Amino acid sequence: MSTSGGNGVTEKTSAGAAPRIHTSIARDLGVAIVSGQYQPGAVLPGEIEFSAQLKVSRSAYREAVRMLAAKGLVESRTKTGTRVSERSRWNMLDPEVLAWAFVNEPPEPFVRSLFEMRLIVEPAAAALAAVRRTEPQLARMRAALEGMGRHGLGTAEGRRADQEFHSLILLATGNEPLAALSSTITAAVRWTTAFKYRKNAVPRDPLDDHGAVFAAIAAGDAAQARETMTALVSMALEDTSTVLGD
Template sequence: MPKRSTDEKPALRIHQAIARDLGTAILAGQHKPGEIFEGEIERSEQLRVSRTAYREAVRILTAKGLLESRPKTGTRVTPRGRWNLLDPEVLAWTFAGEPDAGFVRDLFELRGVIEPAAAAFAAQRRTDAQLQELASALEGMRRHGLANPEGRAADQQFHKAILAAAHNEALASLASSVGAAVSWTTTFKQRKLGLPRDPLPEHLAVFEAVRAQDVEQAREAMAELLRLALADMEIASPS
């Protein structure tokens, strides 16, 4: 059986594709909070899909906080404050379009709260196996670079491995969201600006601090990595 290439993704089922398209449209502002969708019959006919597929798509979007369905009032778009913006699929839908610069900055500010602390914990608590996983991720970044999917996957794995090495279940639960944020902000940056610089040295600085079990240096190195990554976006921090 031929091996699937790194760029290939499994085909979405019909209801997943509907959810993706509707979710992308909502996040892009094509459907405003409070807007009522047509009834299930009308909408499924408009999309040329079965009512079952459309119903399943609505369930996905409801679970992610983008829609709500109520008897007699129908299905409507919820206020943005209820959207699960850190859901990996929602992040993918956000970056499929043109994300708001403020939201991109918000993601980096969130990462700036989480990841330096995680790096400090990792310096205290990492195992030899986790250190090897970080080294392997760095090697993948060095070999492939961030201009292709393999290198970006290695970058994502590096940041996930830092969270795992913190040995904190609450932080580890954020790994998928942080990994998605790493992947999509990198893709977005290259789409807008190309690759402005090589970020490998900052990742190496984090790795060396974690390897040396230097808690404060690990924290500072990760904070600097994120500061430079945000600067690459050419998005100013609020004063």
């Protein structure tokens, strides 16, 4: 297994280097786990073997394993080593875990499950936002919408504007638990959109769909906001299904 650089990692002694090293190790192990290279129950390489192979310190490897354990991907036991956890224990709401899932081609059921989650959360959030949003929040939504139109979703800037738009809707609900889902929802938006563009298969421009959601929220029409957001997410799922080859 290789690290992000492809040729192994040489650890540096500067104060800022260690976090990058253990984060890189965690990412590579995380990608290997969520892609199925390491199946649930599999034992990861021991810290001595792994450290010698990649020329990194044992402490960097241990810190990477702690990061994965915090996300539910692995569990470490003194006598049995570090094992990959059952998938049901993985924190699939973690934005990094979502990102790792899209490094390679994700399983279709997993992609669909993300859209199911969005269809449960976002239409209700849009309805709440329509009656609770503030004028400054509307102004920021409008700016994000304009950013999407100016840059296009084929660019990193356009996708950031898209994420900002969806995040602002959750914040505009005035509901703290819903707002706390913002990082997960926007990560799902980001990676499914990037996946479509990576495949060079984007059936249509969804800007008008976003504009319809914004118009309903700006008008204070909760029912219309719910309806337009449902349509937006449903059509995004349809577009993604086309990419997946349905």
